[in-house]
Amino acid sequence: MNDGRLSDAALSVFPEPIAIVDRALRVQKANTAWTTTFVDSPLAEPSLAAALAKVLSGETTRAEVTLETRSAEHTVTIVPVPDGDTRAALVHARPVPVREPAPRSRDERLPATLLRRVLDRLPVTVSLIDAEGRSVFSNETRARLLGAAATEERESGTRALLIDPADADFVREVEARVLATGTEEIITSDVPTALGTRSMFFHLVPVEGEGEGERLVLCVGQDVTEQLRAERDLREQQDFIRQVIDCDPNLIFVKDDCGTFLLANKAFADIFGKTAEEIVGQHERALNEHARADGFLSIDQQVFATLEERTVEEEILWHTGELRWYQTTKRPLVRPSGEVHVLGCSVDITTRLETHRKLEEAATEVERRAVEAFRQAEAKAALVEELDQKLGIIETQHQEILTLSAPLLEVAEGVLAVPIVGAMTQTRAEEIMHRLLAAIVERQVANVVLDLTGLETIETHTADHLMSIVRAIRLLGADAAISGIRPAVAQTIVELGIDLSGFVTKRTLRSAIFSREVARSAALARRR
Template sequence: MRMDLPPAETLLRGCPTPLALVSSSGEALVTNAAWEARVGGGALDTRVHEEDRSALAAARARALGGEATQGIDVRLARGGHERARLSFWRADAQTLWASAEAYRDEEEERKARILNDCFRVMEANIWSCDTEGKILVSDGKGLALLGLVPGQMVGMNIFDAYPPGSAAHAVVKRTLDGESFFYEDVSEKAHWLNVYTPRLDASGVVEGLQSISVNFGANLQLSKKSKVLADCVDRLPICIWAFDESGSCTLLAGALGARLGVSAELVGKDLFEVYGDRPDFVADMKRALAGEEHIVERDLGDVHIRTRFVPIHDPFGEIIGACAATEDATEQHLFQVKLTEQLALIESQKQAIAELGTPIIEVWQDVLVVPVVGALDAARAEQMLEVLLEAVVHRQARFVILDLTGVEAVDASTAEHLVRVAAAVRLLGCEGIITGIRPSVAETIVGLGVDLSQTRTLRSLKDALRFCTGDSARRRAR
C-alpha cells in the first residue's frame, strides 16, 4: 500500500538539525528554526562570506548533477570568524536539501582533546566573566585547593569576592581594560601562576575576560620562602636588580628603587642607553659583565649608596649577565665620616698630651731640661726620645738634663730607657746629664746592675745648671 508522505515543511519543523530546502540558485524555500538560528533565512549567498560564494555555487551544481552529497566549509557573513559546514544533496531536478553543521577543525579538535586530558589531571582552574564581573565559567581540579567545586562560582560577581584594593581586583580591572599578562600568587596551599587575557567579540571589543591558573606548588615551602623574600625586598631600603650581557634590565625589586627615582618600568630597557650620561655607572656594569665581582660606593643625590655586583654564569661557565644589590648606606657613611673625624681629633689630643707629658725647657743657652714625672714606659720613652732628639738638633743644644726628681721608683725597663736616651743625645754631640736621683731609685739602679758610667750624674738640677754654665764660661775664657 502506497503511503502519502508529509510535506517538506512538516518534516523540517521538528528536526533539531539545521535543515533547509533550497533552489538551484540558492534561495531558501523552506527552513526550520535550527537553520534560521544557525544560518538565517533568505538567499543563501547573502548568508555566506563573499569570498566563499563561488565555491558554494559549484558545490550546489555538483549536488544537482548527481546523487552524492556535497559538503563545503564556509565563513558566515554575520560573524567575521564564525564558520559552518554546509552539505547539499539532491531533492529533485530543481531543488536541494541542505544541512548546516558546526565547523569542525580537526587540528583544533586534537588540541582541545589534549588540553582537556591534561586539564583533568593537573591542579588547574579556568574561569571567565563578563565586563560587569559576572562569572560565566568556573571549572578545574585546582578549585579544591580553594575550597570550591566546579560551577560553584558561576553567576556570582568576581568583584564581590575581590573588593577594591585587593591585588586580584586590580588584575581583573586591567584585563577588562584590554591588557594581557601573567600574575603570580602564593597562598597557604598553592603557588598559582595565572594567565589573564581579555575576551573579544567579532569586532574586537572586550566582552569579558578568560583566565587559567596552574598550581606550581610541588615545593610549597620554597614558594612561601620566595614570597616572603620578595615581600621583604619590597619593603627594605634596598634594590635588587639584574641585567643580561647586552645591558637589558631583567629584574628590578626593592623599596629603594622608588627613592632613587626608578621603577619596574625599567625592566626590558637598555641600561647602557638609560644611563649613558653616567659613565661611572656603565663602567661598573661592564666590570661585572667582564667577570669581576666588586663593591662600589657613591653619592646619588642625598643618598649614599653601596652596590655589590656579581656576574651570572650559565651551566657552561659563560657569563650571561650580572645581578646587583644596592643598599642605602647613608647612615653608615655619615657614621664613618664622624668616626674618622673623632679618631683624628683623638690622635691630635694624644699628641698634645704626649708633648705636655714630655716638656722640654731651654733654661740657658745650649742647655735643655727634661723633667721626668711618673712612670717611664716603652711608649713614653720612645716618644720622649723622638721629641728630645728633634729639639737637640733644632736648638743646637750642648747639654740635656734629665731631672728625675719627680720619679719615685724605677724598674729595669725604666733604667734602660734612661741609658738609651742619654746614649742617643751623645751621638748628636750633646752631653746627657741625669739629676735628682733619689736614694731608693739609686739603690734600685745599683741592684739592677744598670751601667751609668758613660752618663754624668749630679745631685740636683741646681748642680747641673752650675756645671753647664761653668763649662760655658770656661769655653769663653779660652
C-alpha cells in the first residue's frame, strides 16, 4: 500500500475535499477541492477541532462530525495517516447529498444498456462488491486491466482482486468496514495488471442494493501511474539540480522583487550558519543588518529597472564575524509567466585582493630600500670627497677607495642591485666582477641590476667594462639589466656609437626591480 501514504497525485485526482492536518491544526497538504470549497479554513470550528484532537492524540482512530458551510453541509471523516503516525490526520469532507424528488415512473430512469455503455467508457475502473466479497458488476476498463483474470471471474463467479496480492486481506477488511459503518474509504496500491504493474487510487463508497437491506461497495479506481512517475521525475530533477548548485563553491541565490530569497545553495547558506532550506523565504533584512541589506537591495532594484546585468565588489559579513570580499554578478531571471527575479552569483576575491595589497607593499619596500641604498652610496661618495680635500697627499689612494665602492644590494629574493658611483677603470671592473660573480653563486642570484645613476660620465672603455660584467653574469645563468642611465650619459653613449641594443635597460632602479619580480612570478606560474 505504498506504506499507507497518499501521494500528491492521489490527492489531486480525488474529487472531494481532502487534506492532511498536523498536531498544530495546520494543513500540510490539500487537494484543489479542499481549497476551493473552504475559502476560510474550517479547522477552527469547535466540533471539528475537538474531533481532530482526539484522533491526533491517539484517543480514537476514527471520528466523524457534521460541518455546515455557506454552500453545503459536509460529513467530515477524520482518521490517522495510514502509516500509523498519529501526529497527522487525514480529513475527508463529504458533501451531504441533496435528495432529489423520486422519479415519477420507472420509464423515466436511464436505460440499463445506456448506463452500461456510459460506465464502460469511463477512464476509471468501476465495480460493485457484495457482502460476501463477490464482484456483481465490473466495467470494461477494469476488465482490460484484469486481462485473463476478468474471463475467469465471469466464468467462475469468483472475484479477481485488482490489487497487490499482499494487500488482499487488508482490502477485504476495508470493504467490510465500509459495509458495516456506511463510511467511505480511500486506499492506494501498486497493482500487477495485464498492462504491467500500475499505481492505482481506489475510492470505496457504500451504496444500497436493489434488495431490501442489501448493501454493496462501489469501488472506483484510477490509474495514477503516469502522474506518480512525473512527480518522481520532477523530484529527481530537483534533487539533481540541488546537488549541482550545492557542489559549487561560489554563492548562488535567487530573490524576488521584494528581496525575499527563493533559492540558495549550500555555499551561500554557510555564510549565515544555516541550511539552504532555512534561507528560502527569508528577507534580505532578516539575514543582514539594515544598512548592508539596503545596499544589496539597491543593486537588485537596478537590475529590475534596467533588466541588465550588474557586477559589483562588496563586503559580506559571515556569521562568525569575519568580513570577506566578493565579486557579485546579478542578472535578471525572467520566468515563462513574465515574473522577474534576480539571479546572483558571488565569487570570493578576498585572497586575490590581499595578494595585490601585499605586492604593492613589497614594491614600495623595494623602492624604499633602493633609495636608502643610493642615499648611503651618495653619503659614502661625499665622505670620500671630503677626505680627499683634507688629505690631498693621499688623494690617489682615496680616489681608488671611491672607485671601489660598488655595493652589492639584495633588494628582493634572487635580485641583486649594484649601484655604480664614480669612474669605471679596468681594475675596478675586475674587482666588481669578482665580488659580483661570487655573490651570484653564493646567494643563488637570478637577476642583477647594474644601476648607473651615480655614473656621471662614460667613455668607450667604461662601456666595454660594463659589457664584460654583463656577459659574465649571463655565463653564470643570471639575467642582467642596466638602470639609471642619466641623460648626459645616454647622449655620450650615442655620440660614441656604443651599442647597448643587446642589453635590457630600465629608466630607474625601481622599474628594473619590478620587471624582474614580474618575470619571476610569470616563470613560477608557468612551472606550476
